[in-house]
Amino acid sequence: MSTPISYFLVLSSILFAIGSVGVLTRKNALIIFMSVELQLNAVNLTLVAFSRMHNSLNGQVLAFFSMVVAAAEVVVGLAIIVSVYRRIRSVNVDDAEALRG
Amino acid sequence: MSASGSLWLIPALPLVGAGVNLFIGKRLGRSAGIFAAVLVAASFAVSVAVAGSLIGLSAQDRVQTQELFEWIRVGAFSVGATLRLDPLSATMILVVTGIGTLIHIYSIGYMRDDPRYGRFFAYMNLFVFFMLMLVLGQNLLVLYLGWEGVGLCSYLLIGFWFEKTENANAAKKAFVTTRIGDTAMLIGLALIAVKFGTLDYTVIFGAAGSTLTKSAATAIALLLFAGAVGKSAQVPLHVWLPDAMAGPTPVSALIHAATMVTAGVYLVLRMHVIFEISGVALTVVAIVGVATMLFAGTCAFGQDDIKRVLAYSTISQLGFMFLAAGLKAYSIALFMLVAHAFYKALMFLGAGSVMHGMHDHTDMKQMGGLLRKMPVTGVTFIVGALALAGVYPLSGFFAKDEILEVASNSGHELLFVLGVLGALISALYIGRLVFLTFFGRARSEEAEHAHESPAIMTIPLVLLALGAAGASLLDLTIHGALSTFVEPVVGPTPEGAAGLSYAAIVAISSLMVAIGLFATWFVYGSGKIDWLALRVRMQPAQRVLEHGWYVDNYYSALLVTPGKAVAAWLAYVFDARIIDGIVNGIGAGVRALARSGRRLQTGLVRTYALAFLAGAIGLLVYVGFRL
Numbered sequence: 001m002s003t004p005i006s007y008f009l010v011l012s013s014i015l016f017a018i019g020s021v022g023v024l025t026r027k028n029a030l031i032i033f034m035s036v037e038l039q040l041n042a043v044n045l046t047l048v049a050f051s052r053m054h055n056s057l058n059g060q061v062l063a064f065f066s067m068v069v070a071a072a073e074v075v076v077g078l079a080i081i082v083s084v085y086r087r088i089r090s091v092n093v094d095d096a097e098a099l100r101g
Numbered sequence: 102m103s104a105s106g107s108l109w110l111i112p113a114l115p116l117v118g119a120g121v122n123l124f125i126g127k128r129l130g131r132s133a134g135i136f137a138a139v140l141v142a143a144s145f146a147v148s149v150a151v152a153g154s155l156i157g158l159s160a161q162d163r164v165q166t167q168e169l170f171e172w173i174r175v176g177a178f179s180v181g182a183t184l185r186l187d188p189l190s191a192t193m194i195l196v197v198t199g200i201g202t203l204i205h206i207y208s209i210g211y212m213r214d215d216p217r218y219g220r221f222f223a224y225m226n227l228f229v230f231f232m233l234m235l236v237l238g239q240n241l242l243v244l245y246l247g248w249e250g251v252g253l254c255s256y257l258l259i260g261f262w263f264e265k266t267e268n269a270n271a272a273k274k275a276f277v278t279t280r281i282g283d284t285a286m287l288i289g290l291a292l293i294a295v296k297f298g299t300l301d302y303t304v305i306f307g308a309a310g311s312t313l314t315k316s317a318a319t320a321i322a323l324l325l326f327a328g329a330v331g332k333s334a335q336v337p338l339h340v341w342l343p344d345a346m347a348g349p350t351p352v353s354a355l356i357h358a359a360t361m362v363t364a365g366v367y368l369v370l371r372m373h374v375i376f377e378i379s380g381v382a383l384t385v386v387a388i389v390g391v392a393t394m395l396f397a398g399t400c401a402f403g404q405d406d407i408k409r410v411l412a413y414s415t416i417s418q419l420g421f422m423f424l425a426a427g428l429k430a431y432s433i434a435l436f437m438l439v440a441h442a443f444y445k446a447l448m449f450l451g452a453g454s455v456m457h458g459m460h461d462h463t464d465m466k467q468m469g470g471l472l473r474k475m476p477v478t479g480v481t482f483i484v485g486a487l488a489l490a491g492v493y494p495l496s497g498f499f500a501k502d503e504i505l506e507v508a509s510n511s512g513h514e515l516l517f518v519l520g521v522l523g524a525l526i527s528a529l530y531i532g533r534l535v536f537l538t539f540f541g542r543a544r545s546e547e548a549e550h551a552h553e554s555p556a557i558m559t560i561p562l563v564l565l566a567l568g569a570a571g572a573s574l575l576d577l578t579i580h581g582a583l584s585t586f587v588e589p590v591v592g593p594t595p596e597g598a599a600g601l602s603y604a605a606i607v608a609i610s611s612l613m614v615a616i617g618l619f620a621t622w623f624v625y626g627s628g629k630i631d632w633l634a635l636r637v638r639m640q641p642a643q644r645v646l647e648h649g650w651y652v653d654n655y656y657s658a659l660l661v662t663p664g665k666a667v668a669a670w671l672a673y674v675f676d677a678r679i680i681d682g683i684v685n686g687i688g689a690g691v692r693a694l695a696r697s698g699r700r701l702q703t704g705l706v707r708t709y710a711l712a713f714l715a716g717a718i719g720l721l722v723y724v725g726f727r728l
């Protein structure tokens with residue numbers, strides 16, 4: 001007796017929605033970053049859930065890929081945030097507007 | 102064959118001199134000139150040896166070639182850097198290196214105080230190299246290399262004192278004017294390459310009769326002749342030569358009298374086979390020659406600048422040579438070329454010596470009585486002038502009378518009469534020059550205190566005067582030594598029974614010379630006539646002649662001014678409005694597009710994220726509906 005797939009999907013949707021709202025509403029770059037991670041992990045959860053449902057390893061492998069990429073992205077993203085902070089003394093994304101058209 | 106083995110040395114020696122003087126001429130100081138002169142003299146020595154070896158050979162052995170290396174190969178078309186020694190090129194290299202040596206020696210004295218002494222000799226040596234390539238080439242492309250090379254050196258040397266704008270302009274004018282002819286000549290070369298598949302003389306001369314139709318030969322011959330017209334300053338491309346006198350006087354002597362300007366005559370002689378197939382082309386050559394001879398002769402009479410008189414005189418004499426060539430009297434054209442090289446180089450150097458003594462004044466109105474002040478220059482100059490006028494027994498006499506004889510014998514009465522008229526005009530302008538410059542009383546402070554030039558300048562004058570007199574021996578009759586020597590290349594001088602006897606021709610032409618010289622003596626030399634007053638009375642005519650019949654003005658009205666107008670329209674209307682309009686229009690369009698695109702770029706990361714999300718949802722919805 002396994003947990004129905006819908007549970008996973010609902011949880012994943014909730015996580016994704018929380019992440020999306022975080023990205024859209026917060027100004028602190030670090031929080032936005034965390035929200036993005038939340039979205040990524042919501043997707044990973046979906047992948048693993050479908051993978052189990054179909055009894056295939058493909059989804060899980062893709063989830064691993066996505067984790068590795070996310071880890072790499074964290075490295076680059078944090079480095080950017082640090083250097084932006086050094087430059088403008090702020091992690092508020094609304095202050096980083098030098099590229100505005 | 103041993104003679105042709107050392108043929109490459111002849112152009113190589115001046116080339117070495119040019120290279121050395123160009124790079125370290127400044128450090129050589131005074132010795133740059135001596136070095137240059139010695140190299141040309143060495144080249145002359147080799148030329149004498151090589152040319153001497155030809156004399157003993159039978160007629161068919163007198164053409165020798167030496168391939169240095171293959172120059173260009175494109176498919177089956179091949180051009181070699183090949184030299185050709187035959188009686189025609191042998192005569193030319195002797196003139197170029199022999200007179201070149203004397204002029205180099207003279208220049209050591211003449212250019213003594215010039216700040217660009219080394220560079221002058223580098224250019225002079227480079228010129229001699231290119232001129233030798235021109236006459237020694239075994240194919241038309243080597244000739245063309247030399248042809249353009251001498252044009253370049255001419256440009257560099259006319260504009261040698263480029264600090265003065267007019268000198269730089271004269272150099273430009275010479276270059277551009279001769280290029281007009283050169284372009285036509287290049288087309289002629291291309292036509293030959295198409296018709297024969299090669300540019301090699303031996304092949305062309307051998308196959309011309311069977312390959313070329315009459316009209317093809319006419320086209321090629323006239324295109325080549327256009328090049329000759331430019332280079333030899335014939336009407337209508339003569340306008341550059343009088344202005345070219347802006348250069349140092351030895352340059353005028355070497356390039357614009359003795360050698361480069363005769364390249365056109367050489368070209369016609371070299372390619373006479375094609376001209377003869379055409380026939381029409383020969384008539385054109387003769388007509389252009391006669392027209393130039395008369396036209397330039399009258400211009401020479403109106404000049405006050407001693408060098409410009411000589412320049413127009415050169416144009417006129419070159420016309421004489423083309424007349425001879427047009428009458429198929431090639432060997433006599435060559436004889437005239439040699440004789441003219443001697444006496445005209447002599448007179449240019451003499452004029453340089455006069456300028457040297459007169460602090461660079463060239464206006465004959467300021468001269469007078471210089472014979473007593475500068476005896477060597479004066480006497481040698483008069484020898485040259487008499488040779489030009491055609492006084493027995495100097496070289497000009499034989500050259501001119503032989504041309505008249507051929508004209509008369511071959512039944513060209515009109516050309517004969519015009520030739521006699523040309524002889525009269527020659528005597529008039531050269532007599533005027535001599536009497537104004539060397540006789541009468543000194544008409545200026547400078548003429549009063551003129552001094553003779555140093556020996557390094559007068560010795561070449563004496564040697565050239567001996568040459569101008571002695572060149573007669575080369576060709577005393579139309580079947581003289583030189584004519585026989587070059588017969589294997591250019592064929593025998595045509596004979597005809599028509600016309601006057603030789604004695605009658607000599608009498609007529611000598612009478613003309615006597616009339617001319619006496620008339621100028623009476624007006625300018627006797628002191629019986631106030632020629633300055635006469636000049637004022639004749640002013641309209643005098644003005645026309647002085648300005649060379651205003652040909653320059655016609656050209657600038659017909660060609661230069663419209664050309665400038667077109668250029669101005671292209672620059673200020675076509676380029677500025679239309680071309681720039683298109684370019685700026687594209688720029689403005691992109692900018693307008695960018696301005697609207699810029700609104701999307703708010704700088705607020707959340708806006709981007711929202712767009713992201715909206716896009717993702719939109720895609721999902723789309724995919725969902727599709728399913």
